[in-house]
Amino acid sequence: MDILNKLNTEQQKAVSYNEGPMIVLAGAGSGKTRVLIHKVLYLIQEKGFDPTEILMVTFSNKAAGEMRERMELALHTPSLPIVSTFHSLCARILRRHGVHIGIPHNFVIYDTQDQLATIKECISLLYIDPKQARPKAVLETISSAKNQMIDVKMYSEFAKGYFQEFVANIYPVYEGMLTENNALDFDDLILKTLRLLREHEEIRDFYQESFKYILIDEYQDTNVAQYQLTKLLGGKYKNICIVGDFSQSIYSFRGADYRNLEKFKRDFPQSKTFQLSQNYRSTQSILNAAYSIIANNSLHPILKLWTENAAGSDLVIHQANDGHREAEYIIEKIHELQRHNSDLKLSDVAVLYRMNAQSRTIEEVFLHLGVPYKLVGGVRFYDRREVKDVLSYLSLLSNPNDKIAKKRLEKLGKRRFSAFAEYQKEFTENNFIETEKTIDILDRVLQKTKYLEKYDEDDGEDLARLENIKELRSVAIEFPNLIQFLENVSLVEAEYLPDQKTSDPNNAITLMTLHAAKGLEFKVVFLVGMEEGIFPHSQSMFSVSDVEEERRLCYVGVTRAKEHLYMTYVQERTIFGQRANSTPSRFIFELPEEVREMNNISFDAGAPDFL
Secondary structure, three states: OHHHHOOOHHHHHHHHOOOOOEEEEEOOOOOHHHHHHHHHHHHHHOOOOOHHHEEEEEOOHHHHHHHHHHHHHHHOOOOOOEEEEHHHHHHHHHHHHHHHHOOOOOOEEEOHHHHHHHHHHHHHHOOOOOOOOOHHHHHHHHHHHHHOOOOHHHHHHHOOHHHHHHHHHHHHHHHHHHHHOOEEEHHHHHHHHHHHHHHOHHHHHHHHHHOOEEEEOOHHHOOHHHHHHHHHHOOOOOOEEEEEOHHHOOOHHHOOOOOHHHHHHHHOOOOEEEEEOEOOOOOHHHHHHHHHHHOOOOOOOOOOOEOOOOOOOOOEEEEEOOHHHHHHHHHHHHHHHHHHOOOOOHHHEEEEEOOHHHHHHHHHHHHHOOOOEEEOOOOOHHHOHHHHHHHHHHHHHHOOOOHHHHHHHHOOOHHHHHHHHHHHHHHHHOOHHHHOOHHHHHHHHHHHHOHHHHOOOOOHHHHHHHHHHHHHHHHHHHOOOHHHHHHHHHHHHHHHHHHHHHOOHHHOEEEEEHHHHOOOOEEEEEEOOOEOEOOOEHHHOOOHHHHHHHHHHHHHHHOOEEEEEEEEEEOEEEEOOEEEEOOEOOOHHHOOHHHHHHOOEEEEOOEEEEO
8 A cells, every 4th residue: 555655564553543542652753744644644545534524733833834735745635634733723713612601703812922911910900029929930820820720719729838829819810801801821722722612512512523533743742731622622533643752751841741641541541552663863873872861761651762774873972171172072073074974064963952051152162263053942142132231231331331232221120220320330430340350240230230130040931041141150250351351242243243144054053952952853963061960950950850851851862863973071161150070961871881981981989980
């Protein structure tokens, strides 16, 4: 049969099975997208499903668009399956039937900025101090509650501690404002759809009949509400195919729960499981390294991936003296690889790191040596908002006539600017520009203006901003004289421009965080900063589940590599304005014994010893 011809045995079984609920455990690089496309073709051409009776759910609009394009190429018919994200599907259902639960057809969907503005208004109405209940933290808490299907009444019953009690007071006011404004937030789209389908049997029947077969990708990334929606929509025919991988669950901070894969098997005991363990992406050496790391997890099942690809090059672990030498090593190895393979382009190479702040040193070295790069899912270090804010303070101290810096700082608030002006006067009168070190001036500015209070370290995005500010302290240590510090920053910023104008974006090294790398692949991957406190991240050390997520993140990073994998760490790193000796990441010691031996890595009296 043509549909099955180009699939391996396990893929064929997953595609041709259609006797009820099923789970496809799809390892990294195992061809899950091909399986999903072929399964849809099989359902239509071999089992007689109308394309419009098939629903495929993905987790991003981009993925949905790409899947739709592939469907069009494969089917050659005007009638296509419905390919959608959870949120766009629910918005569509509510536009049509939401009036049955009091939602007007013309409701608006609030984005994050709209939600924050609403939360701030609630805080103001309730006379709550924004410092005690930060709007962003309140919004994230409410969003988390909604994802777990905890309504206003339930939240108020379980709230403990002053912050949760604040949220318990804000939550109902926030909901009231949404209703008053005919608005829904993203979490409401799923919650309201669940309510609609549960309360109105005829509407539930309509959609269960409409979607006779449901396929859901990346199921390890679903939250409680999305899981319940899956059960409800597929409750009649139970023709549900979920695809996921425990080992690639890295978004718990967004409410994702890999345990939904296990819950599905429990709630649908008749479901059949298929394991896609043949990898088409990486060499066996890379897969062995990935397995050796993920096998140390204690919370979920894992797939042992194998490949018919060649064994490939051995994994290389490199210790550099410091962060600059680490970045220079990357360039040296790329040039070495290109000497052996003239077809290797810079776009075939990715440098992956745990924290956005790590890009600073790499960017500076790459710029200095004229190596083109592109940042994916991020902004160049010195272009980041919080970095530009702090630099503006320092620039205005050095040059009181800097009108651009002054204008930027005035937008940060009158009280903050007034505090800065007081320090500026003290700075000038005491000639601190000559007598004080840059690091001390920077810290004093942050203290006087209380700039860091803008951010909440319990919020993931804010934590990244705080880490960027702390990383600026590392530059301050390198350049103790303020004028030299600002000159260095200006020179780095000036180097951005020719790079942007002349470099080919299709032939540049990719710099990105490990989270942003999920779903991508590169011939050559460098995992940098493989040190305790960086990767795994210092804030993940306090719970087993957090460490395990870091391990899964490492697994994702390793499995992005197709041909060559390098792991780097340093002997001494200046990070967040502090110089310290580094301890190699535990993940290095979880690599296969032969890899450690080849790279001269051993244990000595329980402590790592790098020979």
